[in-house]
Amino acid sequence: MKKRIVALWLGLVMTVLMLGTASATEESGYTDVPEDHWAKDAIDLMTEQGIISGYDGYFRPEDTVSRAEFAKMLVNTLDLEEKNPSTASFVDVGKDAWYYTYVETAKAYLTGYTSGGGYKFKPDEPSVREDMAVAVMKGLYAKGMVEDPSKTNIGILEGYTDEAAISSNLRTFVAAAINEGIMVGSNNKFEPMDNLTRAEAATLLARLMDDEEKIVFDEESKVVFEEEASSSDTTVDSNSLTPILTAQVKENEVYFDWSGTASEGFKYYKVVLSLGDSTPSYSENGYAAAISRNSETQWSVESGDAYYGTNDFGGVIKGGKTYYAAITAVYEDGKYTSNVIRVSMPGTYTEPSGKDRTPELSYTRTDEGVILDWTATTAEGFSYYKVVLSQSYDKPYYPDYGYLTYISDASKSTYTVKTGTGYNNGSKGGITKVESEGYYMTITACYKDGMKYTSNAVYVTVP
Secondary structure, three states: OOOOOOOHHHOOOOOOOOOOOOOOOOOOOOOOOOOOOOOHHHHHHHHHOOOOOOEOOEOOOOOEOEHHHHHHHHHHHHOOOOOOOOOOOOOOOOOOOOOHHHHHHHHHHOEEEEOOOOEEOOOOOEOEHHHHHHHHHHHHHHOOOOOOHHHOOHHHHHHOOOHHHOOHHHHHHHHHHHHOOOOOOEOOEOOOOOEOEHHHHHHHHHHHHOOOOOOOOOOOEEEEOOOOOOOOOOOOOHHHHOOOEEEEEEOOEEEEEEOOOOOOOEEEEEEEEEOOOOOOOOOOOOEOEEEOOOOOOEEEEEOOOEOEOOOOOOOEOOOOOEEEEEEEEEEOOEEEEOOOEEEEOOOOOOOOOHHHHOOOEEEEEOOOOEEEEEOOOOOOOEEEEEEEEEOOOOOOOOOOOOEOEEEOOOOOOEEEEOOOOEOEOOOOOOOOEOOOOEEEEEEEEEEOOOOEEEOOOEEEEOO
16 A cells, blocks of 8 residues: 655645736636636636636636635535524524525634624625635545644744734644645745635635634634534444554555444544553554544555654654554544554664754855855755844854744755845844845754754855
8 A cells, every 4th residue: 555645736826827818718718717827727627517607708817705605615615515504603694695504514614703792704705815724724634635734833833924913713724724835825924814816716626626712702803613513313332433453564664454443423543653652542642644534444654754743752753663553543422542563663764963954055145135055954854944144143043043934845945035024033133124234144954853953154245
């Protein structure tokens, strides 16, 4: 069995390009969607599926999408069974509204508002980017394509100068979208309140088709609703909920295989490992993988694979070590952990040295700015680079000296420092914006085990 990989093609193209000369297309027939339009394939697909329609031969790709319209699109895309409750969830969505059933059905995937006088949906307001982050991450999670987005570490938001503009109850979903490379923003900004266009909606929803807190009441705030648990009169024998695990080594991987469990109330399987705990389980011991399809009962791991949550081996599965392994089946009403087996991980794992993890920095000064160029890390466990500047200290480092930008792609090893760019201050910083001044510049490479390695420093004046 090949290891399942969440593909990066889920990333959304969020920058709207300028439209070319209007011409009709054979597939969609939209006069304002030329052959080279960046969202053409998604628009064609969503039109063909009857999820987004046009207006007398025009698609109007730059028009905004209201929250009510997006609710309908999302319900149709995910093929959700429509709900028509007798009591409305929102004070501004009456039962006679055309979008009532769509809003009620999509409630678990969208956002609402509360101001102390009941929930509001604000159906006529435009959908915005942070709403999109919630919808797409919940949709992908429901389809088993990503881990639980509500558990994402929000530290990744530090890389954005408009972090404070993201609604507090939505921050984990925005962080998850960024972490998965789905929505990354530009120019150190996420722009959470930017409106969603019809072209962007088509692109977002096409990705979902390709494969499915506490509330502060003293002032108006945005909230995320959870799906209501389904009820059942059927009692399920716990034996049918508990997996039976076996494993075998093939070449450089350990292949886990377990018995399928009851489907009713099932949420996901977690593959759990530990070096020292002889009875590992989720969530006490973290997990190597989350599988949301009840019928999918195989998984493979190898040396160097990342490990998530609390664990006793540094967040990276290491060859040459012997682990206790188990499968926890998580249900709406509880967790059921399999028998525990011992597995010896094939291969060897060499802890990366500081040299392997430390970038080497050089630069080129141009009229546009200072182009920083550094050696890309190939060490396992990479999290992100931070570009660090200081006017006074000759080797600034993150986090004490703040950072100019955040780069999560290990292969991206260049960045242009320009005047006018906002700077995220550290405790020993002092810079708030890049000026035409001389700076010491470094790159700090940060890793999942918490270690940070800072490059050599260069001193250069920003033009």
